[in-house]
Amino acid sequence: MTETIAVPLWLFGLVILFAAVTFASHFLFPSVRWFIRRRFERAVARLNTKLARPIEPFKLMRRTDNINRLLYDPQVMEAVVAYAKAEGVREDVAFEKARRYAREIVPGFSTATYFGFAIRVGRWLTRALYRVRIERVDVSVAGIDPDATVVFVMNHRSNMDYVLVTWLVAENTTLSYAVGEWARIWPLNWLVRASGAYFIRRRELNPLYRGVLARYVQMAREAKVTQAIFPEGGLSRSGHLGPPKLGLLSYLWDGFDPETGSDVVFLPVGLNYDRVFEDASLVAARPEGRFKLAWGRVLGAVLPEVWPILRGRQRFGYAGVSFGAPLSMRAAYLAGGTVEDLGHELMARVGAAVPLLPVPLVADILLAHPDGIARETLDRLFAERSAVQPASPLTEDSLPPDLRAEDGLKVLRRRGLVEEAEGRVTVPSAAVQILEYYAHTVPKGSQTPPNAPVETEKFAAAT
Numbered sequence: 001m002t003e004t005i006a007v008p009l010w011l012f013g014l015v016i017l018f019a020a021v022t023f024a025s026h027f028l029f030p031s032v033r034w035f036i037r038r039r040f041e042r043a044v045a046r047l048n049t050k051l052a053r054p055i056e057p058f059k060l061m062r063r064t065d066n067i068n069r070l071l072y073d074p075q076v077m078e079a080v081v082a083y084a085k086a087e088g089v090r091e092d093v094a095f096e097k098a099r100r101y102a103r104e105i106v107p108g109f110s111t112a113t114y115f116g117f118a119i120r121v122g123r124w125l126t127r128a129l130y131r132v133r134i135e136r137v138d139v140s141v142a143g144i145d146p147d148a149t150v151v152f153v154m155n156h157r158s159n160m161d162y163v164l165v166t167w168l169v170a171e172n173t174t175l176s177y178a179v180g181e182w183a184r185i186w187p188l189n190w191l192v193r194a195s196g197a198y199f200i201r202r203r204e205l206n207p208l209y210r211g212v213l214a215r216y217v218q219m220a221r222e223a224k225v226t227q228a229i230f231p232e233g234g235l236s237r238s239g240h241l242g243p244p245k246l247g248l249l250s251y252l253w254d255g256f257d258p259e260t261g262s263d264v265v266f267l268p269v270g271l272n273y274d275r276v277f278e279d280a281s282l283v284a285a286r287p288e289g290r291f292k293l294a295w296g297r298v299l300g301a302v303l304p305e306v307w308p309i310l311r312g313r314q315r316f317g318y319a320g321v322s323f324g325a326p327l328s329m330r331a332a333y334l335a336g337g338t339v340e341d342l343g344h345e346l347m348a349r350v351g352a353a354v355p356l357l358p359v360p361l362v363a364d365i366l367l368a369h370p371d372g373i374a375r376e377t378l379d380r381l382f383a384e385r386s387a388v389q390p391a392s393p394l395t396e397d398s399l400p401p402d403l404r405a406e407d408g409l410k411v412l413r414r415r416g417l418v419e420e421a422e423g424r425v426t427v428p429s430a431a432v433q434i435l436e437y438y439a440h441t442v443p444k445g446s447q448t449p450p451n452a453p454v455e456t457e458k459f460a461a462a463t
Contacts, residue, residue, distance in 0.1 A: 053150065053173035055111065058223030059196055063108035070102050070216055071095075079211030086207070094208065101212040105198050107176070113194040114174060122167035126160070130273070130319035133355065134168065144326060148263040149224045151252065153346045155241055155269075155354060156230040157441075158276045160319070165228065165269060166195075168321055175228045176220060178248055200248075202233070217251040221264060231343060231350075237282045239440030241351045244343030253339040258330040266346055268324035270353030272360065272441050274317025274411050283433045317411040318403075320355030354441055358408030361385060364439035366418065372426035379405045 058066070070076060076098060084094040126132060144150055152175065154161060166175055177197040192199075198216065201209060220227060231249060232242035252264060276282070327349065332342055365381050366373065373381075382405035409425070412418045417431040427435055 051171070051173055053146065053226055055174055056223050056225050058220065058225055059109040059174070059176070063106060067102045067106045070106060070212065070219065071099055073215050073219070075215050076212055079208055083206070083208035098208055098212055101209050105213055105216050107193045107196050107198050109196040110194040113191070114196065115170070118191070118195050119167055119170045122163040126164055126167055126319065129316050131315055131317070132164070133318055133320045134322070144265050144267070145263060148265045149221050150226045151264060151266050152228040153266050153268050153350055154228065154230055155271055155350050156232045156235050157271050157273055158235065158278060160273070160277070161230070161271055164271065164319055164321065173226045176225050177228045180234070214251040214254065217248060218255055221252055222261070224262060231347060235278060235282055237285050239437040241347060244347045246339055246343050249343050250339050253329070253342065256329060256333060258333045264329040266327045266329065268327070268346060268349040268353050270322040270324065270350055270355055272320045272355050272357050274319070274357050274359035274408065279434055279437055283437050317359055317407065318357045320357050322353040322355040324349040324353035356386060356403070356442065358403050358405065359411050360438040360441045362405055362408030362412065363435040364442040366425060366427050367432070367435055367439050370427070372424045375420070375423050375425055378425055
């Protein structure tokens with residue numbers, strides 16, 4: 001037992017290496033993980049004291065735990081069995097397909113990534129590109145029942161929507177977005193998933209995928225995870241508010257028990273911009289059919305203006321956010337409404353909340369005068385129509401309290417979308433489509449956009 005054994009140096013080194021790895025994996029790593037976990041939990045506890053709606057335990061669970069919890073949910077297992085029978089495959093094959101869907105959908109929320117990186121970058125980027133106004137803040141997140149699940153319902157104007165709204169609500173809550181397949185591209189996929197967003201396949205129609213996705217949305221609802229959805233399903237190609245697509249809304253609606261379950265409160269959010277990066281690509285796209293954003297065209301239009309913006313000499317104009325009247329799903333359910341009624345009502349409230357900004361209003365006035373308009377007349381009409389909007393709080397003290405026609409003309413002039421000569425302003429024929437895109441966000445005669453459904457008596461008490 002005490003005899004000396006001679007071994008090659010390389011073998012001795014290998015034995016020491018294996019011993020070190022074993023020691024680290026069994027003693028060192030668990031201790032380090034425990035230490036980091038304790039510090040993380042204390043940091044989250046301090047952060048939750050500052051948020052109106054604290055971070056939910058569901059989001060803080062390990063991603064693998066949430067994936068397994070979703071996979072072994074009875075409703076998902078029923079969907080697996082039904083899919084196996086319908087497709088004529090073994091149940092273990094169907095289960096592996098469900099596992100692949102679950103791994104794709106379930107996010108892995110990182111508090112450090114969300115607050116340490118995403119929020120800071122979002123704040124810097126938004127303020128660098130736009131002058132941000134928060135218009136008509138009718139309700140705040142803090143005013144909603146803390147026991148309810150909050151769902152932000154927004155119109156989809158630009159891919160900047162995610163950045164803008166996430167930053168604006170960062171002091172109140174964290175958002176879990178439903179994002180499309182574009183966000184699965186590396187390295188965006190890691191950042192998006194770490195920010196708590198979950199992926200949705202827009203072209204996946206099989207019942208198994210819908211069953212897995214629906215159950216995840218319902219589990220998040222039951223866990224009171226604050227969510228953000230775009231019922232239009234994609235960017236508006238015309239500027240008009242699109243009809244609601246009821247997929248996610250139906251998942252939230254299905255299985256809801258108004259008597260025993262926690263309420264779900266939908267908070268309409270209207271977004272608008274003086275400059276949408278994707279506008280030329282959206283206008284050039286066909287109104288119907290599949291749409292793929294032409295990033296080359298977007299970058300070609302934006303890059304020439306980036307350097308002056310980075311130097312602080314100009315911005316893309318204003319970005320506006322407005323919160324509308326909230327809608328209780330419990331009240332809507334008890335009032336006898338359907339998910340279709342809910343979708344149309346929410347889009348009406350979102351449309352009513354879209355803020356008025358200089359470029360859309362200037363574009364609307366110019367298009368009403370195809371032969372041109374005197375600058376003095378433009379200023380007068382702009383002042384009269386913008387006066388309809390009530391005074392609103394601003395996010396920066398440096399912003400002017402009132403909007404001006406010059407704010408919109410400056411952006412349009414820089415892009416070559418208007419011509420000015422001898423005191424008259426005209427629109428070149430090549431710019432008409434772009435100006436129509438922006439003008440479509442301006443309410444005609446009221447705060448409700450054309451063709452939008454109005455609030456019915458059924459939902460009068462659902463607020």
